[in-house]
Amino acid sequence: MASINTYLNFNGNTEEAFNFYKSVFGGEFAVVQRFKDSPGCEGMAVGDQEKIMHIALPIGGNVLMGTDVTDPMPASTFGTGISISVDAATEEEAHQLFSGLSAGGTVTLELQKMFWGALFGMATDKFGIQWMVNHDYGQK
Incomplete structure (x- = not known):
């Protein structure tokens, strides 16, 4: 059967948010990947290269995942839709x-x-x- 996992977008504070979630739920990150470690991202602004491209925290049988949005991606706007x-x-x-x-x-x-x-x-x-x-x- 297919599974559904949650993917969150942040405006530059993904690492802080996921360290918070790790402190609440426990466990270890399955992956932490920065833009600087990804092919094709060499031309990004230096500050953006340090941001999180992908992070995953297993929680029970699910995975909470996230990323930092960078140019040219639109800024993340949090609302009441989720x-x-x-x-x-x-x-x-x-x-x-x-x-x-x-x-x-x-x-x-x-x-x-x-x-x-x-x-x-x-x-x-x-x-x-x-x-x-x-x-x-x-x-x-």
């Missing part, structure tokens, strides 16, 4: 993830027990990414 949903295995993990992701950001909905039988909360992290943290009490 949220990343994380299903925590335990209530404790849900609290830990929610606390980590909301640190320095904005809590939209406090993590709380919901009518559909789950612990659920929403927050926008300090990088403008919207997260939904869920723990289904019926989950085994």
Whole structure:
């Protein structure tokens, strides 16, 4: 079966954002590739060559990926059109993830027990990414 992974674009702070996500979720980066290490990028501005071309952080059975946008790519504009949903295995993990992701950001909905039988909360992290943290009490 096909899998779906999330790919995030940042305006020059991908490395900072992904180090933050690594501190919340744990694990190790599967790949960190800078523009300077990629064929065809030799003519880029020196500052852009140090930026992240591709980074991947495995989380559970999925991979969170990202890049820095550079010229001639259009700047990334964050909006309300996307949220990343994380299903925590335990209530404790849900609290830990929610606390980590909301640190320095904005809590939209406090993590709380919901009518559909789950612990659920929403927050926008300090990088403008919207997260939904869920723990289904019926989950085994």
